[in-house]
Amino acid sequence: MFSRRFVLLIICLSVEIDVKASCISEDLIRTLLATRKSCKTGYNENVAFHAYVARNTPFSGDDILKFDNVDINIGNNYDLSTGKFTAPKTGLYQIACTIQGYGTSAVTFQIQKNNDRFDFGYAGGRDWHAVTRVLLMQLKEGDTVFVQHRHPRRKETVAGGRHSYFSGRFLQ
Known part of the structure; x- marks a missing residue:
């Protein structure tokens, strides 16, 4: 669902931003990767x-x-x-x-x-x-x-x- 370019863009942006914002960027990356994983498996927690x-x-x-x-x-x-x-x-x-x-x-x-x-x-x-x-x-x-x-x-x-x-x- 999310391309590697998109994830790399977020990583690059987080490097340029103040160190305090890196935790937010890391959380965003984890969320995006988890979403991508659930899209691959077709599994949805919600029913x-x-x-x-x-x-x-x-x-x-x-x-x-x-x-x-x-x-x-x-x-x-x-x-x-x-x-x-x-x-x-x-x-x-x-x-x-x-x-x-x-x-x-x-x-x-x-x-x-x-x-x-x-x-x-x-x-x-x-x-x-x-x-x-x-x-x-x-x-x-x-x-x-x-x-x-x-x-x-x-x-x-x-x-x-x-x-x-x-x-x-x-x-x-």
């Missing part, structure tokens, strides 16, 4: 996503809810074509989900970790009720998290227009 349902969406069977608009996808670990977030590294994550039923439609859902139910929620069927689940999840690299319909026989409608969203971030 975060936020996606929402744009339009009212039918939800039934064992559907996976696809949050089709993505505001934030640092690390590109949320796949809007599948509706799944894949953990890029092992650690503690905060996962949040708000689901709102459309009109008087109740919505039952579960938050899956891989193919196991981790948590579930129910947005009551009266006057646009919504439910929010905020979870701490210990994930291993490659684990997937997604929102799935909970009752196969029910046909429900999830409210769109940013009323229903799915988000997560790496904590440590």
Whole structure:
């Protein structure tokens, strides 16, 4: 990302500047080299996503809810074509989900970790009720998290227009 000429220019400039400024120049060089290293490996410490349902969406069977608009996808670990977030590294994550039923439609859902139910929620069927689940999840690299319909026989409608969203971030 940074050419050798650029780094040499900074080194040359730091030599001409007063000795007190050399610490700042050394810190800058370390930062530039660390940035260059992270660009080479493609590794990014930051992991975060936020996606929402744009339009009212039918939800039934064992559907996976696809949050089709993505505001934030640092690390590109949320796949809007599948509706799944894949953990890029092992650690503690905060996962949040708000689901709102459309009109008087109740919505039952579960938050899956891989193919196991981790948590579930129910947005009551009266006057646009919504439910929010905020979870701490210990994930291993490659684990997937997604929102799935909970009752196969029910046909429900999830409210769109940013009323229903799915988000997560790496904590440590």
